[in-house]
Amino acid sequence: MEELGYLTAKEIQVKSMSRILGGQDIIAISPEGSGKTTTYVLSVLTNMKFTIADAPKVLILAPDQDRIQAIVDQFYFISKNKELSIIGLRTGGSMEQEIEKLVAGVEIVVATPNRARAVYLKLGLNLNLIHTLIIDDAEDIIKNGMITPVKELAKSCKKCQHLIFSTVEHEKLHQMVDDFMVQPALIEVEVLAEQQLEVHDLFLYRVPNFTTKINLLNHLMRDTEVFDKVVVFVNSRLTAQKLSKSLHHRDKEEILVLNPLFFDDIGIDDCNLFKERPASRILIVANEGTDHLDLTSIPFIFHFELPENKETFLQRIIKTDQEEHFAFTFSTDLELPEVKRIEQIIGQKMQLMELPTDLAIYNAKKEIRSGTMTPSEKDETRGGAFHKKKESNSKTYNYGGGVKAKMTMKKKKG
Structure with a gap:
């Protein structure tokens, strides 16, 4: 992390990392650019065994293709491991090649809720060994109308840790996650511009x-x-x-x-x-x-x-x-x-x-x-x-x- 220029932890990392590594469910609320992605990437890499994967251990749900690619890139950037066992599923198109890769063994899967659910129903995504379910940019997932597939996937993952990251906390967020989360810790971080603009x-x-x-x-x-x-x-x-x-x-x-x-x-x-x-x-x-x-x-x-x-x-x-x-x-x-x-x-x-x-x-x-x-x-x-x-x-x-x-x-x- 020091080689990459991360000299000090951000507030969201200070408040949440120990809870994540301790296995607690969390709902982390903080603005864009506050370090949410780095927080869960570090926690996943810390807990990885780096052994041959017979089924995915981590499922990360994101709202769109751009976000999926950004998450995958961040994993490679921080781990410096080109052979990292991770796949980002496309949001559309044929599933055949992706299912083949999943069956061959992948430890981390990043996908939209709709795509992950579709591949799961094709018996291409094994959720039996998932120990960490991460929902990134939850507010955009809700805005894109994907609450139902999130709930279905969470129930299919059975017993696992749930990490929810969002810029806001509101009613629809709780409608999506309350049924499957176990006494989650709510962590809120406000990051405002240092210089206040003079406004009405x-x-x-x-x-x-x-x-x-x-x-x-x-x-x-x-x-x-x-x-x-x-x-x-x-x-x-x-x-x-x-x-x-x-x-x-x-x-x-x-x-x-x-x-x-x-x-x-x-x-x-x-x-x-x-x-x-x-x-x-x-x-x-x-x-x-x-x-x-x-x-x-x-x-x-x-x-x-x-x-x-x-x-x-x-x-x-x-x-x-x-x-x-x-x-x-x-x-x-x-x-x-x-x-x-x-x-x-x-x-x-x-x-x-x-x-x-x-x-x-x-x-x-x-x-x-x-x-x-x-x-x-x-x-x-x-x-x-x-x-x-x-x-x-x-x-x-x-x-x-x-x-x-x-x-x-x-x-x-x-």
Whole structure:
């Protein structure tokens, strides 16, 4: 390791290596570039017997072909052993040659969950001797819709150590791993940029799905005293048009769409017109095809959806003058990795906000409408990431009194 330039261990390695080598199941949460891959590569190499393999001992699941190749390369790079008993399975194509190599004897297998499951069902992947199952970039595996094959493979591996590596911890992660992990240690590492960027006040709402985002935005916009001029960013013009139809409004000019998709939608083609109209309170803007927008004199920015380009987000939250803005971000579990990347860049975390206790949480299996269930009953529909709060910690407002006072005060100063 010293020859390769690794002079000191990274925080994730310090916190997890002893637990891994001790045989404990772990869930390691840390950002990109924090040393997660090196951590498990070292642990696997340390435990290897370097004998002729009659069946795989280690199965590593990764989200795509590029990640598979990067993992295999890291094993060769650290071990300096060109004859290392490892194979990276392709994500598609014929399985014949791969099965032949597996039958001949390979100790470490790296594959996507879908490919590993397909080869296993062809009786080409023997899981009986697996002693370590590693899930790398778990957040991307979940995003790619591979939860079910992960569960099936884990159950087929029978008794083994499970090592889960992800940039985020959320409900869907626990849905995937909780059934097969045995009292795992949760290890969390935050690696933020040393230099903090000067940004506006940032607030984060974590919600389970798109429909709940709509419910939350409607809930917040009921406070007309505070939210008198608001810009809401979405990714497409179609979403902008649909969102405008889903928001409650008192008159037809209260909610406008910038450059509407359809000619009969109520909208404008110039942000300055929105600023000048007292009756217009909410402007919905699509990131799609929108150049830099002049947000001066608009105190509230809502990122209903995260833009695909991080630079677009950063342009809106970095301070360029003395004017204050309040930037709110709505994030589902699948969007949370992007939020973490942004926090890493700006060198600070967004302020996590409590969801209002009377917010209608949409459930695809059992639709919850406002007024049909009590707040405590709604809490239990939110899943693992939304635990029922203690009575002493429960809140009946959507942002703290101090935050509201701060927003009102800054608006008056402006």
